[in-house]
Amino acid sequence: MGDKMATIRRRYELTDEEWDKIRKYFPERTAETMGRPYKDIRTTVNGILWVARSGAPWRDMPERYGKWNTVYKRFAKWQEENLFETIFNELGEEADWQDLSLDSTSCKAHQHSAGAKKGD
Numbered sequence: 001m002g003d004k005m006a007t008i009r010r011r012y013e014l015t016d017e018e019w020d021k022i023r024k025y026f027p028e029r030t031a032e033t034m035g036r037p038y039k040d041i042r043t044t045v046n047g048i049l050w051v052a053r054s055g056a057p058w059r060d061m062p063e064r065y066g067k068w069n070t071v072y073k074r075f076a077k078w079q080e081e082n083l084f085e086t087i088f089n090e091l092g093e094e095a096d097w098q099d100l101s102l103d104s105t106s107c108k109a110h111q112h113s114a115g116a117k118k119g120d
Contacts, residue, residue: 012054014042014049025083028041043066044070047065047066047068048075058071058072
């Protein structure tokens with residue numbers, strides 16, 4: 001990825017500040033570790049986030065994040081290692097719950113949908 005592209009933040013991608021907080025959980029592979037070195041872990045993580053946030057199938061992931069199958073395999077590996085749970089739990093400890101807002105959407109249902117007896 002060129003220098004110009006590195007500064008562009010696309011929808012669903014991590015900011016530099018967000019990446020700095022989680023970078024330590026994704027160590028670079030070296031020649032001593034098994035497997036090929038990762039090209040760009042941040043791009044892979046952004047691909048995972050794109051799929052998670054967009055709700056699209058893996059095969060529809062934009063090519064800028066790499067091959068969908070490679071990104072999926074890394075996601076599955078990290079998921080199996082509980083990496084995302086670890087990140088969530090540790091970052092949750094720092095969370096500022098001051099401005100937490102939950103959306104409570106409601107919809108009206110017909111009285112019979114709640115188990116009311118039907119009229120004769």
